[in-house]
Amino acid sequence: MNLSKFLAVCFIAVGFNCAAADHNRAIDIDSKVVTNHKATINGERISYSVTSGTQPVWNEQGEPTATLYYNYYKKDKVDDISKRPLLISFNGGPGSASVWMHIAYTGPRILKIDDEGYPVQPYGMKDNPYSVLDVADIVFVNPVKTGYSRVLPNKEGKMPSADEQKAQFFGVNADIKYLADWINTFITRNNRSLSPKFLIGESYGTVRVSGLARELQQAHWWFLNGVVLVSPTDIGIERQGPVKAANRLPYFAATAWHHKVLPAELQAKDLTEVLSEVERFTIDQYLPALAKGAFIANDDKQAIAERVAFYSGLSKQFVLQNNLDISDDAFWKELLRDQGYILGRLDSRYLGIDKRDAGDRPDYFPELSAWLHAFTPAINHYIREELNYKTDVQYNMLANVHPWDRSNNNTGEQLREAMAENPYLNVLIQAGYYDGATNYFDAKYTLWQLDPSGKMRDRLSFKGYRSGHMMYLRKEDLKTSNDDLREFIKASLKSQTRSAKY
Numbered sequence: 001m002n003l004s005k006f007l008a009v010c011f012i013a014v015g016f017n018c019a020a021a022d023h024n025r026a027i028d029i030d031s032k033v034v035t036n037h038k039a040t041i042n043g044e045r046i047s048y049s050v051t052s053g054t055q056p057v058w059n060e061q062g063e064p065t066a067t068l069y070y071n072y073y074k075k076d077k078v079d080d081i082s083k084r085p086l087l088i089s090f091n092g093g094p095g096s097a098s099v100w101m102h103i104a105y106t107g108p109r110i111l112k113i114d115d116e117g118y119p120v121q122p123y124g125m126k127d128n129p130y131s132v133l134d135v136a137d138i139v140f141v142n143p144v145k146t147g148y149s150r151v152l153p154n155k156e157g158k159m160p161s162a163d164e165q166k167a168q169f170f171g172v173n174a175d176i177k178y179l180a181d182w183i184n185t186f187i188t189r190n191n192r193s194l195s196p197k198f199l200i201g202e203s204y205g206t207v208r209v210s211g212l213a214r215e216l217q218q219a220h221w222w223f224l225n226g227v228v229l230v231s232p233t234d235i236g237i238e239r240q241g242p243v244k245a246a247n248r249l250p251y252f253a254a255t256a257w258h259h260k261v262l263p264a265e266l267q268a269k270d271l272t273e274v275l276s277e278v279e280r281f282t283i284d285q286y287l288p289a290l291a292k293g294a295f296i297a298n299d300d301k302q303a304i305a306e307r308v309a310f311y312s313g314l315s316k317q318f319v320l321q322n323n324l325d326i327s328d329d330a331f332w333k334e335l336l337r338d339q340g341y342i343l344g345r346l347d348s349r350y351l352g353i354d355k356r357d358a359g360d361r362p363d364y365f366p367e368l369s370a371w372l373h374a375f376t377p378a379i380n381h382y383i384r385e386e387l388n389y390k391t392d393v394q395y396n397m398l399a400n401v402h403p404w405d406r407s408n409n410n411t412g413e414q415l416r417e418a419m420a421e422n423p424y425l426n427v428l429i430q431a432g433y434y435d436g437a438t439n440y441f442d443a444k445y446t447l448w449q450l451d452p453s454g455k456m457r458d459r460l461s462f463k464g465y466r467s468g469h470m471m472y473l474r475k476e477d478l479k480t481s482n483d484d485l486r487e488f489i490k491a492s493l494k495s496q497t498r499s500a501k502y
Contacts, residue, residue, distance in 0.1 A: 092204030117473030119374030171405025256313030347468025
């Protein structure tokens with residue numbers, strides 16, 4: 001038994017004999033296992049190491065309050081690490097492990113799935129020839145309670161109360177603060193102070209990395225080169241009322257096009273051509289109509305309902321029954337009701353079967369069920385057998401971190417401030433057209449509103465994909481999204497040849 005494990009179990013088992021404590025199910029507070037691998041990525045044969053381990057979170061008194069599990073991928077034989085980018089990766093939830101992008105998007109080993117992203121048995125892993133490890137080292141970080149990351153007892157051996165844990169870890173701003181401290185330690189421990197630095201976050205992870213961009217600058221004086229928002233939430237940029245309702249329509253159109261239930265003249269067009277048309281209608285006509293509410297003229301209401309039905313695949317009657325404002329739940333239940341199917345939320349290409357065709361919302365979301373039963377065995381086997389990190393602690397795919405404190409979410413503004421202060425900082429948004437949880441047109445809206453002045457418009461970019469929330473599950477989009485990320489990293493580095501000034 002190594003010293004760190006001995007101290008960890010003794011720390012947890014205060015008041016007990018440490019020999020007996022050896023049987024506690026506890027993660028090492030500070031640990032490291034290194035394995036070596038080879039892969040062909042983007043046509044280049046490379047060797048790399050993976051450090052799998054835990055690193056503590058400390059309070060202001062220097063006492064460990066939690067330990068975070070991470071996986072650090074580092075390319076071998078790099079002459080000058082100061083020129084080698086570091087990509088720090090988070091998933092979302094809140095309460096999701098750093099598993100989805102780890103073994104399905106940017107990492108060099110990914111889940112065995114079919115070309116459209118559907119699980120296949122036997123479960124397992126395969127090489128990812130599109131990983132960005134050729135251009136950047138990557139660290140996948142698991143926030144508290146996700147993966148193998150855990151809250152620690154205090155020096156008296158008592159676990160903090162639920163309220164104390166919430167104040168320390170489980171809220172928009174608490175999450176950003178402790179993770180910034182953790183990143184600061186990781187950077188200095190691993191000699192990455194001079195390396196170009198990038199953050200990537202998916203879903204709620206976009207709130208996290210938007211806030212971290214500012215916190216790392218403000219509290220630790222680390223200035224980033226790029227932030228990537230994958231399937232972003234609102235990041236504190238409000239879109240309520242008519243805006244929220246109108247922004248759903250382009251996603252509805254994409255989903256209906258995929259399931260071939262749009263009128264023939266739309267089905268004959270390419271998806272992006274259809275979406276361009278729907279987006280114009282949404283901004284120019286649908287949003288103003290919704291803003292008029294009950295005082296819209298009846299003729300205008302009838303005309304708008306007809307056009308919404310035309311673009312959404314729904315009936316005009318259904319649109320009118322919902323007063324032009326169709327909720328996501330209603331759409332997922334209604335679109336293919338006559339065929340006996342419901343739609344997936346995170347990826348509306350997925351279909352499910354409800355107990356009753358009647359009703360106004362699906363019983364469950366088929367895509368998440370499919371993903372969990374494929375990802376869970378794969379990540380557990382991969383970490384234990386390929387990365388050689390062995391523990392009896394359960395790997396939490398999804399952890400209970402609720403109630404999450406969502407108050408004072410100003411992360412979009414924090415990202416704008418970080419960009420304003422740092423002329424090197426660029427932002428890329430990536431979104432799937434079939435994502436109903438964080439729809440792609442909301443992502444575009446967030447991009448438009450992030451910097452109302454328009455002075456940093458040339459540092460903001462958007463890429464869309466023909467898949468869902470995890471757009472990289474589809475093979476074609478796995479390649480395209482990694483290529484887009486690779487080019488974003490390279491382009492962001494080119495600006496380093498210029499002085500950081502306006």
